[in-house]
Amino acid sequence: MTDVQLRAVTAGYGRRPVLKEVDLVVPEGTTTAVLGGSGSGKTTLLRVIAGFLRPGSGEAVIGGRTVAGAGVWVPPERRGIGYVRQEGGLFPHLSVAGNVAFGLPWPRRRHRDRVLELLDLVGLPAELADRRPDQLSGGQQQRVALARALAPRPGLVLLDEPFSSLDTGLRAATREATARALRATGATAVLVTHDQDEALSFADQVAILGTGAIRQVAAPRVIYGEPVDTEVARFLGDAVIVPGTAAEGRVTCELGTLPVRGFVPRGAVDVLLRPEQIALTSPGSGSLDATVRSVAYFGHDAVVELDLTDTTSSQGVRARVVGLQPPEPGDLVGLTVVGPVRAFPAADRSSLLVAEAPGRNRPAS
Numbered sequence: 051m052t053d054v055q056l057r058a059v060t061a062g063y064g065r066r067p068v069l070k071e072v073d074l075v076v077p078e079g080t081t082t083a084v085l086g087g088s089g090s091g092k093t094t095l096l097r098v099i100a101g102f103l104r105p106g107s108g109e110a111v112i113g114g115r116t117v118a119g120a121g122v123w124v125p126p127e128r129r130g131i132g133y134v135r136q137e138g139g140l141f142p143h144l145s146v147a148g149n150v151a152f153g154l155p156w157p158r159r160r161h162r163d164r165v166l167e168l169l170d171l172v173g174l175p176a177e178l179a180d181r182r183p184d185q186l187s188g189g190q191q192q193r194v195a196l197a198r199a200l201a202p203r204p205g206l207v208l209l210d211e212p213f214s215s216l217d218t219g220l221r222a223a224t225r226e227a228t229a230r231a232l233r234a235t236g237a238t239a240v241l242v243t244h245d246q247d248e249a250l251s252f253a254d255q256v257a258i259l260g261t262g263a264i265r266q267v268a269a270p271r272v273i274y275g276e277p278v279d280t281e282v283a284r285f286l287g288d289a290v291i292v293p294g295t296a297a298e299g300r301v302t303c304e305l306g307t308l309p310v311r312g313f314v315p316r317g318a319v320d321v322l323l324r325p326e327q328i329a330l331t332s333p334g335s336g337s338l339d340a341t342v343r344s345v346a347y348f349g350h351d352a353v354v355e356l357d358l359t360d361t362t363s364s365q366g367v368r369a370r371v372v373g374l375q376p377p378e379p380g381d382l383v384g385l386t387v388v389g390p391v392r393a394f395p396a397a398d399r400s401s402l403l404v405a406e407a408p409g410r411n412r413p414a415s
C-alpha cells in the first residue's frame with residue numbers, strides 16, 4: 051500500500067505559483083478529499099502527485115519513495131498511480147472490455163476473466179462488457195473509467211471531480227460504488243471536489259485548499275465541528291456568526307451565555323455555530339423568543355430565518371430544522387442553542403484553535 055506526502059510543495063504555471071509551500075499527508079489505505087473553490091489549485095495538486103507537473107520547490111513522496119524534489123524526478127508512468135478524470139476519458143472506439151483491458155499489463159490484456167472481475171468490483175454487470183461507451187449512462191462510464199484505473203492494481207488512485215457531471219441520484223450511487231471498490235482494493239485515494247457533502251461523506255480526511263495553501267486537514271467530523279477559523283467554517287457548510295465576548299470558557303452574545311469548545315482568550319470574539327445547533331421550541335419555553343422571518347423548505351429539512359425578540363441587532367440568525375413540520379413566516383417561536391459553540395478572537399481570526407488530524411499534518415499557515 052501507498053501513502054503520499056507533499057512537503058513544502060510550490061508549483062504553478064509560469065511565474066505565478068498556484069500552490070505555495072503546501073504540506074499534505076495522505077496515510078496509506080485511506081481517502082483524502084481536497085475541497086476548494088474554483089481555481090484554488092485542486093487539480094494542480096493532483097497533477098503534482100501524478101507527475102504531470104513538476105513542482106518549483108518542495109518534495110512529493112509516494113510510498114516512501116521521493117518522486118519529485120531533491121534532484122529526483124520520477125515520470126508519471128513509473129509512479130504506479132491510477133487517475134480518473136471528470137469526464138472519464140474512455141476511448142470511444144473500444145468496447146467496455148477493451149477500455150478496462152487497456153489498463154491491464156500487456157500480457158494480461160486478453161484475460162476476459164480479469165476484466166469481468168474489475169467490472170464486478172465497480173458494480174457493473176458482465177453484459178455491459180461488449181457495449182461501447184456511448185451506449186452507457188454517465189454513471190456507468192465513470193465506473194468503467196474507475197475499473198480501468200484500478201486494473202493495474204495501483205497503490206494510489208487520484209480522482210479529479212469524477213462525479214461532478216452526474217445528476218444527484220446517480221452521483222450518490224457512483225460515489226458509493228467507488229468507495230466500495232477502493233476499500234476492496236485497499237488503494238490510497240485522493241479525491242478532488244468542490245462538493246462539501248461529497249467531501250464529508252466520502253473521505254477519511256478532508257483538506258481545505260484556499261489561495262494556494264492548505265487551510266486545514268482533519269477528519270470530516272473535526273473539520274465540520276472544529277474549523278480553524280470562520281472562513282473555513284463558511285466554506286464547509288452553513289455557519290451562523292455573531293459578535294460576542296469571551297470569559298472563563300463561555301461566550302456571551304445575542305443568543306445568550308453559551309459554553310464554548312476549545313480555549314478562547316478573554317475579549318471580543320466572533321461566535322460560530324451551525325444552524326442545526328439552534329433548536330426551535332414553543333414560544334416562552336426556550337432560552338429566547340424569536341419571530342420567523344422566512345422559511346426555505348428543502349423536503350428533508352428547512353432553513354428558518356429568525357428575528358430575535360429581545361435584541362437591537364437586525365442581523366437575525368438561521369436555524370436548520372427537520373422538514374416534517376417547519377414553522378411559517380410570522381410565527382413566534384422559542385429557541386435553544388444545542389451544544390458548545392466555537393469562538394475566534396475578533397481581531398485575529400486565523401491564529402486560534404488549529405484542529406488537525408493528530409500527528410498527520412502541519413497546522414494551517
Ligand SMILES: Nc1ncnc2c1ncn2[C@@H]1O[C@H](COP(=O)(O)OP(=O)(O)OP(=O)(O)O)[C@@H](O)[C@H]1O
Pocket residue numbers: 063068086087088089090091092093094095244
Ligand atoms: N495549464 C495551465 N496554464 C496556466 N494556468 C493554469 C493552467 N492550468 C490551471 N491554471 C491556472 O491555475 C489556477 C489553479 O487551477 P486548477 O485547475 O488547479 O484549479 P481548481 O481548483 O482545480 O479549479 P476548478 O475547480 O475550477 O477545476 C487557476 O488560476 C488556473 O487558471
